[in-house]
Structures are given as structure tokens and as C-alpha cells.
Amino acid sequence: MSTESRILCPALQQRVTTAEAAAAMIPAGANVGMSGFTGAGYPKAVPGALAERIKAHNAAGGKPFRINVLTGASTAPELDGKLAEVDGIEMRLPFQSDPICRERINNGTMNYADYHLSEVAQYAWSGFFGKMDIAIIEVVGIREDGSLIPSSSLGNNKTWIEQADKIILEVNHKQNARMEGMHDVYYGAALPPNRKPIMLTEPGQRIGELYLRCPIEKVVAVVETNAADRNTPFKKPDDASRKIAEHILEFFDREIKLGRLPKGLLPLQSGVGNIPNAVLEALDSGPYKNLTAYTEVIQDGMLKMLKSGTLAMASATAFSLSPEGIEEFDKDIEFYRQKILLRSQDISNHPEVARRLGVIATNGMIEADIYGNVNSTHVMGTRMMNGIGGSGDFARNGYLSIFMSPSTAKDGKISSIVPMVSHVDHTEHDVKIIVTEQGLADLRGLAPRQRALAIINNCAHPDFKDQLLDYFERACASGRGMHTPHLLNEALSWHERFEQIGTMKPNA
Numbered sequence: 001m002s003t004e005s006r007i008l009c010p011a012l013q014q015r016v017t018t019a020e021a022a023a024a025m026i027p028a029g030a031n032v033g034m035s036g037f038t039g040a041g042y043p044k045a046v047p048g049a050l051a052e053r054i055k056a057h058n059a060a061g062g063k064p065f066r067i068n069v070l071t072g073a074s075t076a077p078e079l080d081g082k083l084a085e086v087d088g089i090e091m092r093l094p095f096q097s098d099p100i101c102r103e104r105i106n107n108g109t110m111n112y113a114d115y116h117l118s119e120v121a122q123y124a125w126s127g128f129f130g131k132m133d134i135a136i137i138e139v140v141g142i143r144e145d146g147s148l149i150p151s152s153s154l155g156n157n158k159t160w161i162e163q164a165d166k167i168i169l170e171v172n173h174k175q176n177a178r179m180e181g182m183h184d185v186y187y188g189a190a191l192p193p194n195r196k197p198i199m200l201t202e203p204g205q206r207i208g209e210l211y212l213r214c215p216i217e218k219v220v221a222v223v224e225t226n227a228a229d230r231n232t233p234f235k236k237p238d239d240a241s242r243k244i245a246e247h248i249l250e251f252f253d254r255e256i257k258l259g260r261l262p263k264g265l266l267p268l269q270s271g272v273g274n275i276p277n278a279v280l281e282a283l284d285s286g287p288y289k290n291l292t293a294y295t296e297v298i299q300d301g302m303l304k305m306l307k308s309g310t311l312a313m314a315s316a317t318a319f320s321l322s323p324e325g326i327e328e329f330d331k332d333i334e335f336y337r338q339k340i341l342l343r344s345q346d347i348s349n350h351p352e353v354a355r356r357l358g359v360i361a362t363n364g365m366i367e368a369d370i371y372g373n374v375n376s377t378h379v380m381g382t383r384m385m386n387g388i389g390g391s392g393d394f395a396r397n398g399y400l401s402i403f404m405s406p407s408t409a410k411d412g413k414i415s416s417i418v419p420m421v422s423h424v425d426h427t428e429h430d431v432k433i434i435v436t437e438q439g440l441a442d443l444r445g446l447a448p449r450q451r452a453l454a455i456i457n458n459c460a461h462p463d464f465k466d467q468l469l470d471y472f473e474r475a476c477a478s479g480r481g482m483h484t485p486h487l488l489n490e491a492l493s494w495h496e497r498f499e500q501i502g503t504m505k506p507n508a
């Protein structure tokens, strides 16, 4: 498809309009389902035009104009940032990582519901979010029959298109038109009791269609754009990330020798961020060949692994590439097209598939406690960072769930291993491995008190180790329940100390 002719459907050519005209079709209070996942494939023009409209409305002193924004996952300043800046979001779900949204969520001026990403579509089908008024979906192009060539993320697009009364399409000429053919849109999902097995037994299998179906009569506007996805550069792996990656690779080697992992490992799920990217880099320089990935997001590290042959193929729902990653992808898209499949997020993160394939899940965390409960989302128990994303989908259902973090945060003032987590996202029942730059604790087969010693001895920073051992020993000696010993009046005192004096260290 050439850049000039991305809208081939004659009826939809008639509906081409400006972002401002499209934004004028969105009423206050609307439930709006937007495309977008980890800064890829989100609408670039209509949300900004809507924010301008809201700003003018607010300046004129009208009743607050807010909408509810549902997406695949995080978007970018042009969407979340602009709408949050004008206080235009009443409710946001299911994931965000925008600094202005974060501020509003934490100062109580924006509602936010943080859901497992695999479950959002079924909630929408069940009507939990109310009627979907409008879908705003970025696409690469529109075919003659009105079907859509998806963009750099699929996320919840299929569901929003099905559920919405009206659809606004953004056709983005900046997205590489040769992405056509990389998508696998599954139309067999249903609510219980009508569910059928998802017939995926290998990460690379196709079970769906190349294009998004789209009822032409629902499309009220088509807006043409020419703007790049958010593309944050990756930091070079620092010392802590490199050590975390080394511990994980040593662990894989050991598991292979013990016959508990096959030589080609199992399909990899890798969270976003610098530590997961460092793990991918380390895997790429290891002895592995022909690995597979069944994950949410394709980062730069995965492109490199595909190129080197470490990875044979990757299934995901979105890209999340740096500027160099995008350049590399565009340069060699024919190669990557053979190796990458993008699916809807209810399939990329499907519990049934993650369990069947035996995914190895590697995700970041904010803190873990001595018994293996993990907090991925809340700083000091109350302040939302980003959200749970897909980490729960994979941690609960994968074969191995690995959680990683440097052992300290904020210049060493915070220990990421604490007596009790201040918020629980992943329980001790789901968390198998904890890794910091200090070492790795394999929790499988251990009872709670054994887990505590493994975590403290292997993962805690030396500045906090004695303090943790002292807590654990006194909890054991307290004469209370010995299954999971705690001193309830002290369990969250580390967080309280940080809030009061700016450090978790005892004698500061």
C-alpha cells in the first residue's frame, strides 16, 4: 500500500475530516475506548484536539468536561498527558505510566482502575464498564472492504471496535505500511459458558485473521496523521541490571543441568524496562539458540535476539522500541515480519495459553517481603506508580515467575526487601523466584520460614540484612503463629520510618 493511498474504502474516504471535527463528536461523560499499548499505536491527533476543546470549555466556566479513557495499556503525552493536563479524565483504565496522570491519580483528582490486562476485554463484553460510546483507533490503513490494517499495537482494539456505538479512525502515515501481515486477530473468544479452548500450542501459531473487522456504518470520522509512536531511549544496562541478568542466566544453566528446563528454555515473557532489557541482552550473549517469546511487548532486546538467532520468533501485542529500535525495525521489516506476530491482549496474555506453553515470566517489582509477596504498583503502600499490567497474567499462570529489582531504591535509603509489603499484587503462592543484584532466591518447595532466610540471605542489601534478620528472629521468638511469623506492630514500620525521616535505615 503506498503512502498516498492508505484509505481504499470509498465510503470511508468520504468521512475524512480534521482532528478538531472528530473531537467535536465526543460528548462530556463519554466512555471512550482508545487504541494504544506501551506507547505504541495510540491515536495521536484526536485526543489532543479534544483536550483543546476541554480547555476552552473549562475557561468559559462550564460544568467540568471529563471522559472515561479505556485503552490497551500505557499511551503517551499526546493522549494521557494532554487529557490529564486539562483535567479531562474522570476514569482511566486499565494501565498508565504517564507522570501527569500519576500525579492526578495520587492527588485524588482522577479515578484509576488497575486491571489484569488479559481480563479487560471480558469485563467490557460483560458490560462492567457501561456502554462504550466511542472507539478511537489508530490504523496503518483501511482496505477496500472497510477492514483495517492494525498499527504497532493491537491491545483491546478488536473489543473497542465491536463494543463502541461510533468509531473514529486515525490513519497514521508514519507507521510502516509493511506491518501489514504481522497481526493475528482472533475472533473466537466468548463469555462463559460459551468459551472454547484457545488452540495455541506454540507461540508462533496463527489462529486468527490479518485484519480488524470494522462495520463501516459505525465509522463517523477518519483522520489522517503523520506522527511517530512514543519511543523512549533505553539506558545502557547499569551494574545492578547486569548482575541481576547474570544471576538469572546462572539459574537457567542450573535448571537445564538439573533437567528442570529444556535446553531451549520455555517461551519467554519479558516485562518492559531497563532490567528486563538487560536480561534479554545477557541471554543474547549466552549459548541459547532458537528460543521463543510469548510476551506482551517487543523491546529492542528482542529485535537483537531475533537478528542473532537467539530467538526464533516472538508473539506479543505491541512494540515498545527506542528510536534506534524503530530505525532497525523499519530497515529490515521483511525479516521481522516473518518472526513477529501481534495478537489482541486477551490472547497475548491469556492465562490458558501462558499455562499451557509454560511461560518463563520476568517482571520488575517495587518491593518484596521476606515471605515472597510482591508489590509491583504502590510506593509506600498508597501512591500508584504505573499498574499491574500483564505481570499478574503471567506470574500466576506461567511455569516460572521471576521478580527482579535492585535491592535498594532512592540512593540506598529504601530496601526493596521489607518485613511486609505495603501493598500486595502477587502473593507468595505465585512468586517463584526473587532476584536482586545481591543474588537469587528460589522459593519453590520452601515453607515460609525457609523462604524468609533464602530471601534475606540471598537478596537483601548488606545495609539492611542484619535489620531483616533481627526482625525475623524476634518474630519467631514472639510466641505467636510460627507458620508466617510477624510482629504486627512493626511489620510496616520501615515504610512509616521512610515517610517520617526519609530513610528506612534504623539509626539514621
Ligand code: COA
Residues within 6 Å of the ligand: 270, 271, 272, 273, 274, 275, 296, 297, 363, 364, 365, 366, 367, 376, 377, 379, 380, 385, 386, 387, 388, 389, 390, 391, 406, 409, 410, 414, 415, 416
Ligand atoms: N520504594 C519506593 N520507590 C521505589 C522502590 C521502592 N521500593 N523501588 C523502585 N522505586 C522507584 C524508583 O526509585 C524509580 O523512581 P524514579 O522514577 O523517581 O526514579 C521508580 O520506582 C522506577 O524504578 P526502577 O528501579 O527504575 O525500575 P523500573 O523502571 O524497572 O520499574 C516497576 C519498576 C515495578 C515500577 C515496573 O516494573 C512496573 O511498573 N511494573 C508493573 C507492571 C509490569 O510488571 N509490567 C510488565 C508486564 S508486561
